[in-house]
Amino acid sequence: MENTEELKQAEAHLVEAEAELKTAETAEREAEHEVDEALEEIREALKPHEILLEIATPKGLFEGIFDEKTKVSQVIEVVVNKKDLDKKDTFELIHGEQKLEPTDRTLQSFGLKHKAKLELVATGSGV
């Protein structure tokens, strides 16, 4: 009898939790839309020497504006800090087929301009 009551309560909590999850998902979608709009405004306002980087990281997306003379190592440092990635790991930035190495070179020297999509992964994690 007691178990049945507990089961009913648990089911009620589950229904509540599912409803809360749906509300949160809706809010998340709205927030993402607002972020996209804000980013579009930023893109339009970019100065000629600035590059908007959209970097896919192990902890989700990072978006930021860098001067074209920024070194790749500085970009990696910023992203690792902002995304709270493990500082014990060594990371590499990838642009299409190109690994951005050596990392003391600037973004500009790799031909990046205006905006670019990159990936940040741990060095050596591909056998």
Add this chain to the structure above:
Amino acid sequence: MPTVAELTVAEELVALREIAAHRGWPLKDLDALHFHLGLPASDQSHFYLLVDCDGYPVQPPAWHWCDAQGTHTDSLADRPQGSGFLHTNGVICAPWNRLAYKSVDPRGPHGDWAIGDWRQNSKTSGCTTLPHMALRTYVELNSPRFNRKRLG
């Protein structure tokens, strides 16, 4: 009560979902422990993976190459041809892929790795979460190590 594997997968898929949404990668949850992911490659085609996270993170997930619908995992035409990571046996060669272990899958290139030590394996090199594994796979499919062909 959700299992540790289910909780871990749910938490890690948040980041992967964010990346997939922005990059246009098809990602579909099949249940709490399985998902289907599509990744674009440098030959302009897509490769698809069926990921089985049963027992994760105690053991690594199994990354099966599959078709676009995720209905079968046995076709050579669904597997990229390349070297190293893109092993000629048709499996992703990395300690974070359960299929790379000969003790799990006869195609597994590695009889020398202990599956329980997958996180400590030096070849894992920080690649210990689902979004990181997906990103590494995407990077390899767009690297010179992928020779823009399929195994079948």
